[in-house]
Amino acid sequence: MPPIPNPNPSPSPTPPLRIVVADDNPVVRAGLTALLSGREDTTVVAEAANGREACDAARRHRPDVVLLDVRMPELDGLAALPHLVPLAPVIMLTYSQESETIREAVRLGASGYLVHGEFTVEQLVTAVRDIRTGGEHFTPTATGALTATRLPRTHATAHAAVKLPAIPSQIGPQYLSQVQSYVGQSTRSRFRLSTREAEIMDLIATGMNNQQIAATCFISEKTVKNHINRIFAKLHSTSRSQAAAKWLGVA
Numbered sequence: 001m002p003p004i005p006n007p008n009p010s011p012s013p014t015p016p017l018r019i020v021v022a023d024d025n026p027v028v029r030a031g032l033t034a035l036l037s038g039r040e041d042t043t044v045v046a047e048a049a050n051g052r053e054a055c056d057a058a059r060r061h062r063p064d065v066v067l068l069d070v071r072m073p074e075l076d077g078l079a080a081l082p083h084l085v086p087l088a089p090v091i092m093l094t095y096s097q098e099s100e101t102i103r104e105a106v107r108l109g110a111s112g113y114l115v116h117g118e119f120t121v122e123q124l125v126t127a128v129r130d131i132r133t134g135g136e137h138f139t140p141t142a143t144g145a146l147t148a149t150r151l152p153r154t155h156a157t158a159h160a161a162v163k164l165p166a167i168p169s170q171i172g173p174q175y176l177s178q179v180q181s182y183v184g185q186s187t188r189s190r191f192r193l194s195t196r197e198a199e200i201m202d203l204i205a206t207g208m209n210n211q212q213i214a215a216t217c218f219i220s221e222k223t224v225k226n227h228i229n230r231i232f233a234k235l236h237s238t239s240r241s242q243a244a245a246k247w248l249g250v251a
Contacts, residue, residue: 022054051080085109113142
């Protein structure tokens with residue numbers, strides 16, 4: 001007797017979205033990979049430290065979505081965009097807030113532009129899911145840049161805050177002032193860090209050692225160590241990697 005077919009067969013599971021993460025900051029890459037690979041419907045198939053590696057990874061893996069930083073060595077995000085867009089939808093995920101950069105990214109075919117500090121973890125995941133099906137996502141800074149030039153955008157949304165640090169092309173006094181603007185008051189208050197401690201925590205998360213932090217902040221290495229001890233106590237951490245993970249919101 002032939003088997004009786006099941007009248008209500010279980011639907012085939014949907015394969016997870018396959019993502020390439022491109023950012024020159026290894027801490028950011030690791031945090032995004034841990035975040036997106038820890039879900040049933042998303043997985044990171046490759047990481048890239050520059051635009052050239054991102055293009056190679058996209059050609060090799062044919063991902064559903066590429067998350068792309070703007071400032072990277074060898075080949076930056078804007079230069080890589082024309083090569084990536086024919087392969088997969090691209091979301092710019094970056095600290096770069098310049099209006100010209102945002103408009104150029106959209107002109108070159110980016111389907112989204114998310115500025116660190118202007119979105120939550122869940123909103124990032126939602127953007128990744130929507131981009132695959134033709135949606136568009138822009139955080140407030142990007143929306144403002146596009147609105148100013150009257151470029152048509154249909155899915156621009158307002159977002160809250162999560163921070164992921166990026167390594168600048170050059171580290172110097174100007175970078176310190178940039179770091180100060182990146183760290184939101186809500187983030188500092190959540191961990192009860194002072195402004196100086198927040199600056200140093202940002203520098204730790206970019207991978208700087210104590211000597212580099214001291215030179216950037218114009219303080220002694222002993223002072224840096226004292227700050228780090230207080231930071232570790234407030235973040236309930238025993239190592240730089242553990243503190244960075246908590247600071248990035250991936251622990």
